[in-house]
Amino acid sequence: MASTTLERAGARTGGGVTVGQVTSRTKLFNRICIGVLIAFAIVWLIPLLWALDTALKPNAETTTTTWLIENPTFAAFTRTLQDTDILRWYAASFITATMTAVFTVITASMAAYALSQLHFRYKNAIFWFILAGLMIPGQVLIVPQFREFESIGLLNTFWAVVLPQVPTAVAVFIFKQFFDGLPRDLNEAARVDGAGYWRIYRTIIMPLTRPAVSAVAIFTFVQAWNNLLWPLLVLTNPKLMTIPVGLATVQGQFGIRYADTMASAILGALPLIAVFLLFQRNIVEGIAGTGLKG
């Protein structure tokens, strides 16, 4: 959908004005626009290309700053895969991010279903109570949360990473907005047919909610995958570290082996680049939709 709206936006400048009205001034203006845009896009891509370029060199070649690679090699990648725990970090990141996304989608959509479709006393109070969570930046809670997990003995477990990231008010808000847009009598009709609320939620409401589910799931996944501060505190065992924590911890150990450092950075980036390419549309739409309505 994002691409179609973009095409429409393009048609606005191209097709909205008839040929006769396109003055040379507008044409020139458009050309300057494209030029500036391409220049910025290139500047934005350079760091990533430079990282890739460095990673494909032998370490010894990185002492001269040049784009030219005399002896291209994947050695830096294989070394990183062998010498660091990066494969374990992948697993840790994948497990924690997936668990966070799954639990967030389930708990937030259930809460939102009650807040949107069911009628009960104190509904608004509860909704506002949950929304208040939007105001609390997770970072101000790290100290008490750490003590909490210390006292229940869950430090250095994936639960410590996952649990505090699950109750996100934004997810409830997104689902509620979506459910509010569903036809009002859907719920009542199913009730008349004798369906229980759980069945209505699972077999009628959730299947209609795919766009919101994918937006929330992808965002939660990416956010959980990228989170540094909290996993850094609760995961001190190198075998359990997530990708960001692992990379941040070993970065000093590479020293001047710049090709190896860049190979580890690229390996750390790969899963997210894959997520981005696969779900580009959902991600962009998700930001646009929630951002503006939120």
Add this chain to the structure above:
Amino acid sequence: MSTMTAADSRSATRPGPHRGGIRHDQARPAMWFLAPFVALYLLFIIGPALYGLLMSFFHTSLVKPGLSAFAGVGNYAEALQSSDFWSSLWHTIWFTILTTPPLIALGFVLALLANRVARGSWFFRLAFFAPYILPSAVVALIWIWIYTPGLGLLESMFGKIGITVPNWLGDPTWAMPSLAITTVWWTLGFNFVLYLAGLQDIPRELYEAASMDGAGPWQQIRMITIPLLGRTTTLVAVLQVIASLKVFDQMYIMTAGGPNFSTRSVLQYVYDQGFTNYRVGYAAAISMLFFVVVLAVSAVWFAIVRSQERQA
């Protein structure tokens, strides 16, 4: 946010078929649907928030169980008198000042340009947005390498046109601007996408009518686009300010708060006090002070949105 509240109060006050029996009938299922989320929310957000508030009035230590001795407002008094606290707050604000204007302006201009281009929008989205989804650690590693004195890409590129660059991350004056440059590169895509969405909500008839009246592209931008993007800009600005105030990752990995503590942010100060010096009571007090700053920013935003809506 306000659209939602309006809709919500409407549905609550609307006299409908749900009055009487059915209404209270649903309290029990509603409780079950709410329970998992609310339980986690109480346990891991509200609980810790209250515990943190409590802890901030005690000399709580990381390595001792319990709250330890009562401190009264001692932790707060100490923080407000500590030059380390004020300088970390200033570093955070300095970082916010350095990142917010370019991130808003560039996000706006690039979205505006991309919106005029008919083809290749995927390419621009890829270029500007891809960095945003990378982990901070990856971004930090790449930029440490780019900034490396003697070998870094920036030094060699500027060297070719005869400009001597500073020792980016090693110079106390330049360390923060360097982190800001990295951050602009990293997070621009988010604002870019928000502005692009805002631009697409502007009805194209407005532009057509304006061009009929002989308005050039520049006039159209000034008279139509900028005023109509007012709400988007408020949103982008507040999200940006809050995100910048919460900065931690870049400093932690790229400079460790240095050189000479010149890039230590509030959150890093909390981290240092709580987890290096074990003074979690004091760290909790700083967290609370920081929370007040973030709340103040949100409140200002809320006031602006309200007044914008009254005008509309």
